[in-house]
Amino acid sequence: MWTRWIIAAIAVGCLAVGLSAFGQTAAAKEPVEIADLFKTHPKNRFALWIDLINRISKDRKVTIAEIGVWEGAFAVRVLKECPNVEKYYLVDPWRHLADWRKPGNVTNEKFDRIFEETMKKLDFAKDRIEVLRGTTLEVVDQIRDGELDLVYIDGDHTARGIVIDLIKLYPKVKVNGVIGGDDYVNDIFHHGRKRYDPTMVKPVVNGFVAAHSIESFFHNASQFAFFK
Numbered sequence: 001m002w003t004r005w006i007i008a009a010i011a012v013g014c015l016a017v018g019l020s021a022f023g024q025t026a027a028a029k030e031p032v033e034i035a036d037l038f039k040t041h042p043k044n045r046f047a048l049w050i051d052l053i054n055r056i057s058k059d060r061k062v063t064i065a066e067i068g069v070w071e072g073a074f075a076v077r078v079l080k081e082c083p084n085v086e087k088y089y090l091v092d093p094w095r096h097l098a099d100w101r102k103p104g105n106v107t108n109e110k111f112d113r114i115f116e117e118t119m120k121k122l123d124f125a126k127d128r129i130e131v132l133r134g135t136t137l138e139v140v141d142q143i144r145d146g147e148l149d150l151v152y153i154d155g156d157h158t159a160r161g162i163v164i165d166l167i168k169l170y171p172k173v174k175v176n177g178v179i180g181g182d183d184y185v186n187d188i189f190h191h192g193r194k195r196y197d198p199t200m201v202k203p204v205v206n207g208f209v210a211a212h213s214i215e216s217f218f219h220n221a222s223q224f225a226f227f228k
């Protein structure tokens, strides 16, 4: 009697494992499509990401986070052209940072103006956005683990910044979700050597995906992406 129940339980377990493996195989088709998109897309990061987001959200609502928003150019385009984005986290301190040696580190007065203008531009999507005004480290825990379908990383591109963003955002993304971003440049000194810190997105992303044995995709408008 008990042996029969044990055999039945093992059979159900095997079926569940088999079905979940099947699910993963089905989802694994997506990276192929994304690889094609990255290889063939015209040189414009907005159009690339809008197409990518519309593909992953074609049959469902999705939640996205953008790390580093500045004047909201990317957010406005995505929120206007991707109807299935139901929640969009905007992560940016919009303040002068004492330890951020990059050209975008303007004064607090300028950041306040940029913030106000950005909020006005995004008013059309006020029911879909959630503003997290702070650095990644300060606000990331307001996003639940596994909540994000996609994160676009475009904040602090120094070594410390991109390391923090990859490590802190990775758990926030669903399995099979997309992690991508901007400034995957060859020339780490593209802002000059004297006044600014090097842009370390490319070497750090390369190390991160190698450590996790993840396939990654690159687009010639300095964009990167990989699946969790």
Ligand SMILES: C[S@@+](CC[C@H](N)C(=O)[O-])C[C@H]1O[C@@H](n2cnc3c(N)ncnc32)[C@H](O)[C@@H]1O
Pocket: 066, 067, 068, 069, 070, 071, 072, 073, 074, 075, 091, 092, 093, 094, 095, 097, 100, 104, 134, 135, 136, 137, 154, 155, 156, 161
């Ligand atoms: C290149 S801009 C973002 C451009 C925007 N993603 C777009 O495509 O229009 C970089 C932004 O990153 C923000 N930033 C800098 N350090 C940050 C940090 N530690 N965490 C989050 N955002 C940061 C800056 O305030 C700035 O607004």
